[in-house]
């Protein structure tokens with residue numbers, strides 16, 4: 611087929627910052643090594659783009675949520691270091707895990723039995739110490755179905771690691787109490803925020819996701835974590851409008867004077883939501899405020915500060931995640947995963 615022309619919107623991904631964030635989180639993990647949560651297409655940034663960078667930085671352990679996410683990861687890393695957090699729900703899942711060699715995370719007695727009856731093999735085990743989402747409860751650790759497993763990594767997940775909550779210490783204590791009950795090779799508790807809670811949360815392996823991609827869930831991480839992703843778009847049209855003219859759906863912006871405006875070809879379908887009050891793009895140091903309502907595929911910008919800009923010039927949306935989270939009231943996680951798939 612004829613080759614597609616390049617798109618007029620792109621996600622700039624700073625590979626060096628991504629690698630640096632993994633190294634920083636690995637160092638902050640103390641004697642534990644850092645893995646990487648690469649679920650949801652590396653939080654929306656792209657497995658093919660991010661996993662090789664993480665691997666080349668030294669990361670060995672990769673976590674996805676769904677079985678459907680496995681093939682993309684296996685293009686880059688060995689199967690026995692890929693863990694599927696949601697575990698096997700059906701015998702098809704078991705068969706797939708055994709055929710590929712990826713590790714299921716066993717999350718319930720039912721999953722334990724399904725895995726063993728399907729032939730079993732090395733797996734990981736999730737123990738729920740209070741988030742009440744996935745995982746066996748601590749009281750189930752001595753059940754025969756669990757004792758029959760060949761557990762490589764026993765893990766749990768913190769509910770409130772991004773807060774100074776008493777729940778963190780409670781979950782740590784509950785996790786520690788479970789460890790002697792299940793034979794295992796390694797233990798893992800901390801996500802990005804958990805790494806910042808202190809060395810005792812590290813165990814053998816940490817599982818950062820958000821902070822790899824530039825998220826700062828706790829202030830302790832602010833100096834070490836660099837911004838990774840910047841949405842950029844080309845101006846596809848510029849025009850002059852007169853005082854009194856309005857811009858966009860429902861005519862919510864009215865020009866007070868003659869002004870130059872420009873249209874960029876990204877919109878809420880690309881994850882730039884209408885609810886982002888006061889959003890602006892930049893060109894160098896100059897601010898280009900968003901005018902009127904964000905459309906599905908377009909945003910109109912005030913080019914008063916950059917009147918030489920013309921069709922084909924690129925502008926950037928500031929996407930420092932802690933700042934953008936405050937402005938949008940979205941979480942830093944949502945700001946990453948909401949980004950659409952039309953970016954080049």
Ligand SMILES: *Cc1c(COP(=O)(O)O)cnc(C)c1O
Nearest residue numbers: 647767801802803817818819820
């Ligand atoms: C998503 C996830 C992580 C990564 O968490 P972040 O807060 O993004 O660092 C770690 N462990 C489990 C079980 C997860 O589901």
